[in-house]
Amino acid sequence: MIVGRVTLTEPHTVDETGEAAMTLSGREAWPIITRGEVLARHEAVLGQRGALVAVLFGQKDERNGYYTVTSSSSNLTDFAGYSGWADWSLSLVRHGPDNVIDLESRLTGAVRANDFSLSGERWHAPAIGAYGYYTGSTTASTMVRTGEDGPITVYRQVPAGVSPRWGCAVGDYLRGRVRLRTGYPPRELTGLTAAVDVDQWELSNGLVRARRSYTAGSMEVGSYTGGWKPKVWNIDIGSGPITSWESVTILRNDPEAATLRLTESRAPGRVAVDLTVRRGSRTVEVYVQRGDSGTISVYLASAETMTDSTSYVVRPTDDADGNRAIAGSARNFDPHAAGGLTKTSTTVLDCWLGVVAGGGSAVSGDQAAHLRDQYIGALPETTAAVRR
Structure with a gap:
């Protein structure tokens, strides 16, 4: 049985009420599976509370559908590591099977404030396999980006004030999702409370990923263009690149978007770096904060020449992978000599990092100005289940 992102042992009994409430209870035990797997499932169950999830049963597949987890618990028993189990329980509200339920993407807020008088581009990417995408009387245009999970459709020029609705088989709901590993x-x-190894973390949507750099640099940003093509970026607050992190905290962890916060101490104070990836996006969004006013720079560890286009900098020629490194910000900045951005007398720097996939032959929607407009126009998103 799969509940959201976690595989659990399917219980023989499912308790349901006429008010669409369901209770599931089960046990995960080692050495039937490993202790690490039991602990991971224990943590994942606890992280489900409040989530909209697709549930796929192994035996009782007539109960497959979309649910909201109203409460979750798990009791862990450990006999000195030799054996043990987690007794878990989930309370859910059933919305219905996938052929009567739409997913409604509630796109709220305004486009990102910026110093360049840009209106941005409203865009949205539902799960791979989504169908019947509905935006009312105005139809959005489409493009397809192919990533590690396969082709995902991105809808462009989504009309303002509209919450798109789309259908999706429960087995497809998590395809193309943002993952924290x-x-x-x-x-x-799953959830927000799991521990993250400061030396082994990854944030990915199958098109772009940010992860701990294993060479000199602050982090690696990889782009999937027929395979993962990494570039190492430095984050520098004036005393040289940050090459290690003291903590990694999960701020958001949903299929449509996820955010990690990296922190590192200074003498005195600290630096905080928020990384956000959205489903269907080609870029990683970065927000750097320092306590006192000073210089913040984000630039390539291996220098590349970039052209200044005011709101972004981009490599003017294709690299060996056929792509062009790109970085931009919603606020005024100076180009960095190594390829990137720098800002003086500031406590914050927002930026976005990635590549122009296909370089000089990039398709519409993947070209440099389009990536910039999509960063400016990206809207906060939550997903709800509604009846058709």
Whole structure:
């Protein structure tokens, strides 16, 4: 049985009421599976509370559908590591099967404030396999980006004030999702409270990923263009690149978007770096904060020449992978000599990092100005289940 992102042992009994409430209870035990797997499932169950989830049963597939988890608990028993179990329980509200339920993407707020008088581009990417995408009387245009999970459709020029609705088979709901992983081998995390290894973390949507850099640099940003093509970026507050992190905290962890916060101490104070990836996006969004006013720079660890286009900088020629490194910000900045951005006398720097996939042959929607407009126009998103 799969509940959201976690696989659980399917219980024989499902308790339901006429008010669409359902209770599931079960046990995960080692050495039937490993202790690490039991602990991961224990943590994942606790992280489900409040989430909209697709549930797929192994035996009782007539109960497949979309649910909201109203409460979750798990009791962990450990006999000195030799054996043990987690007794878990989930309370859910059933919305219905996937052929009567739409997913409504509630796009709220305004486009990002900026210093360049840009209106941005409202865009949205539902799950891979979504169908019947509905935006009312005005139809959005489409493009397709192919990533590690396969082709995902991105809807462009989504009309203002509209919350798109779309259908999706429960088995497809998590395809193309944003994932947070930690450890080796990498383990996907659910919820906000799981521990993240400061030396082994990854934030990815299958098109772009940010992860701990294993060479000199602050982090690696990889772009999927027929395979992962990494570039190492430095984050520098005036005393040289930050090359290690003291903590990694999960701020958001949903299929449509996720955010990690990296922190590192200074003498005195600290630096905080928020990384956000959205489903269907080609870029990683970065927000750097320092306590006192000073210089903040984000630039390539291996220098590349970039052209200044005022609101972004971009490599003017294709690299060996056929792409062009790009970085931009919603606020005024100075180009960095190594390829990137720098800002003086500031406590914050917002920026976005990635590549122009396809370089000089990039398709519409993946070209440099389009990536900038999509950063400016990206809207906060939450997903709800509604009846058709």
